[in-house]
Amino acid sequence: MWALINDTATQITLVVSVILIVAMVIIIKYVLRHMRDSSAAVPAGEHTYDGIAEGLSPTPVGMHLIMCGLVLFFFWYIFVGYPIWSWNQADQYDEEVSTYKQNFDETWKNADKNTLIAMGESIFNAKCVACHGYTGEGQNGMAANLLEYGTEKHISGVIRKGSKGLGYLIPEMPPQTVAIEAMFGKENLDGNINNVAAYVMQLSGRTAKHGDPASGQKVFVAVCQSCHGPEGNGKGAAGNIPNFSKDLTTYATDVDVIRTLQLGKKGSIGTMPNFAEEGTLSEIQYRAVAAFVSTELNE
Ligand code: HEC
Ligand code: HEC
Known part of the structure; x- marks a missing residue:
């Protein structure tokens, strides 16, 4: 298409341009005729300055x-x-974008997993590589390393360093090493951290390479359950407070990635933008980029 004339702003501009061109032609013709016909004699007033008098026409x-x-x-x-x-260009733009998104989602609503992942990769390249890098490893700590997201290594890191900025009722998860040492002794700290990390992976349907989830469950009940709930779904010790802390049963799955994209994270590494505020991703695009990230993670 060579011109977008269904856009109201363009239509107004077109109409005004035509009116201006016609007016210009009329005025130029008038002026030319006037220059040809008129005589220089204009009645002058009394006020003069340097010999120039005020015209009285x-x-x-x-x-x-x-x-x-x-x-x-x-x-x-x-x-x-x-x-x-009550028309304005910004509203029209928003309307057009949302219609476009609806059509886009309609076209791709039955896309299979591979199509979603391929679509997700191109969205990732456009929207995420600036911070997370082409490989997703986070450019030497500038952003989260997405290759490790949801793995034992990442969870162990969270247990040692804590996490903040995802916007739960508990604003921050403090480092848990002191609590684990206090309850299970100093000797096997690394082992206990690996085990509870393995248990957390099991909660979201993953299998750890090193830790033992059965032993990890004991650590979880003693240390983590008060915030993450008996079932690990983030609803607190009694398991009934929504949004109390992070739901570990969906941890690093598509649902979790989409939640992070829609809410953002002001963490200790830096700020992960809030894509809902930015408003450019459609429903299917969220699913696509989440599918790409969560499969990319499965090393
Ligand atoms: C004081 C309450 C509290 C305790 C105790 C706690 N957590 Fe958390 N945890 C949270 C909160 C709140 C978040 C979300 C933090 C954020 O905003 O980034 C979280 C997030 C996490 C995350 C996800 C971090 C990320 O990168 O998204 C993991 C994994 C986790 N907790 C595991 C554990 C494990 C394992 C234990 C026990 C060893 C534990 N937590 C103990 C409150 C707690
Ligand atoms: C402006 C830089 C920036 C952009 C763009 C960006 N991120 Fe992030 N992202 C970050 C930072 C920084 C963190 C780490 C936040 C923290 O923990 O301090 C992060 C963390 C994450 C996390 C982990 C959240 C958690 O629970 O710890 C995921 C998943 C993620 N980003 C996915 C994405 C995806 C997918 C995109 C593209 C659609 C994206 N990010 C675009 C900077 C960015």
């Missing part, structure tokens, strides 16, 4: 009409035109 009627027209148009537009029509 009246201002053209057309100028008065244009002024009155503009004033009338001004009042009409402010009190009638705008409130009734």
